[in-house]
Amino acid sequence: MNHNDRSIVGLVMVAHAMVHTYELSVPILLLIWMVEFGVNEATISLVVSAGFALFGLGALPSGVLVDRFGSGPLITACLLGMGGSFLLLGLAPNLLVVAAALLVWGIAASVYHPSGLALISRGVTERGSAFAYHGMAGNLGIALGPLITSLLLLVYDWRIVVGLLAIPAGIAALYAARVNVDERAAVSADGGENADSEPISSLAEFVSESRALFVGGFALVLTVAMMSGLYYRGSLTFLPALITEFLGFDGATVTLAGFTFDIARDELSRYVYSGLLMVGVIGQYTGGKLTDRFPVEYGIMFGFGALALIALLIVPAASAGVIPFLLIGVALGFTLFLVQPIYQASIAEYTPAAARGLSYGYTYLFVFGVGAIGGVIAGTLLTYFSPMVLFTVLAGFGAIGSTLGFVLIRRSQDV
Numbered sequence: 001m002n003h004n005d006r007s008i009v010g011l012v013m014v015a016h017a018m019v020h021t022y023e024l025s026v027p028i029l030l031l032i033w034m035v036e037f038g039v040n041e042a043t044i045s046l047v048v049s050a051g052f053a054l055f056g057l058g059a060l061p062s063g064v065l066v067d068r069f070g071s072g073p074l075i076t077a078c079l080l081g082m083g084g085s086f087l088l089l090g091l092a093p094n095l096l097v098v099a100a101a102l103l104v105w106g107i108a109a110s111v112y113h114p115s116g117l118a119l120i121s122r123g124v125t126e127r128g129s130a131f132a133y134h135g136m137a138g139n140l141g142i143a144l145g146p147l148i149t150s151l152l153l154l155v156y157d158w159r160i161v162v163g164l165l166a167i168p169a170g171i172a173a174l175y176a177a178r179v180n181v182d183e184r185a186a187v188s189a190d191g192g193e194n195a196d197s198e199p200i201s202s203l204a205e206f207v208s209e210s211r212a213l214f215v216g217g218f219a220l221v222l223t224v225a226m227m228s229g230l231y232y233r234g235s236l237t238f239l240p241a242l243i244t245e246f247l248g249f250d251g252a253t254v255t256l257a258g259f260t261f262d263i264a265r266d267e268l269s270r271y272v273y274s275g276l277l278m279v280g281v282i283g284q285y286t287g288g289k290l291t292d293r294f295p296v297e298y299g300i301m302f303g304f305g306a307l308a309l310i311a312l313l314i315v316p317a318a319s320a321g322v323i324p325f326l327l328i329g330v331a332l333g334f335t336l337f338l339v340q341p342i343y344q345a346s347i348a349e350y351t352p353a354a355a356r357g358l359s360y361g362y363t364y365l366f367v368f369g370v371g372a373i374g375g376v377i378a379g380t381l382l383t384y385f386s387p388m389v390l391f392t393v394l395a396g397f398g399a400i401g402s403t404l405g406f407v408l409i410r411r412s413q414d415v
Helices: 003-037 041-057 059-069 071-090 095-109 112-123 127-153 158-178 185-190 203-213 218-236 239-247 265-278 280-291 296-320 322-349 353-384 387-414
Strands: 252-256 259-263
Touching: 003 041, 003 071, 003 095, 003 112, 003 127, 003 158, 003 239, 003 265, 041 059, 041 095, 041 218, 041 353, 059 071, 059 112, 059 353, 071 095, 071 112, 071 158, 112 127, 112 322, 112 353, 127 158, 127 265, 127 280, 127 322, 203 353, 218 296, 218 322, 218 353, 218 387, 239 265, 239 322, 239 387, 265 280, 265 322, 280 296, 280 322, 296 322, 296 387, 322 353, 353 387
Parallel strands: none
Antiparallel strands: 252 259
């Protein structure tokens, strides 16, 4: 990688880690809010999913803004907004204010993925490696966010914890504001298609550009991304609570290096949850590297097929014992994040460079906007049915994604 590549990768790694640190701290806090405000899974899933929905719904207008104003200023604004939302969350006296703070977070966080991914696809020459490192940083945030939140909750009230979590976003925003990069270095160097086209400036242009995007395989890839979002949110939103149920752990006292620790039932589930998410770092790196070596369509078919199989095995594995459950959990953590850089790279394959911000806007509208329904589905199915029903539905999402991968393979062979 050249200097510009490294600068871009450094910026998006920091920002991506921040986004997912906040996102995945919410399932940990969710357990506390259920007890403190006296609500069930169905109710809290609606509150949380509203913020997660804006995380996706805001991606489309953000994608338009990226093509017009560039990624750098929007990434800085995203970091400032997320920090401010967690400060508001720390002041929340009731569930209504919690919901409002999560809505603010969703709006701010929605800016990131269209900005960061467009920046990689247009500014970095070694795109596959950049997607890999970008994904690894996101997974560090995904894993460390719950872990840091859990550790802080051992010492402080949850309101103080979320206030402390707001600090890193402010520091990251200062860093983002100072980074100077060439955002179009890659498309300028290779004369990328429509690299110099004018950004969208009217509703008519937006409609025209959108129609152009949906010609060809983009709609299929977009549906694949939506399946990923539904599976992602549906599996992760209540995973800490499910781990507690599956492990059947009632608490223990552990002595380590002369120190004695009392581990409560919910605390163990948080640590296991963080560990399973940490495995996703390897999955992200592997997926990113695979996009440089194999057609993305094959990665979609096999990756989503594996997700379908894993979903069907989770409940039987939990019934078989702790070790089988942990092994299938590791497979889930690896594969869930393996597919992300693959479909991200496929968006770049199926869209013109000039509309990359818009294309990633649509992508994350479907991944996190429509995907937020996965959390509502999970809460509803767990309230009125069973974990097996939930994971069967998730297996269906994986099967649809795999089938679409096969369709894309056939299309590419017919061209």
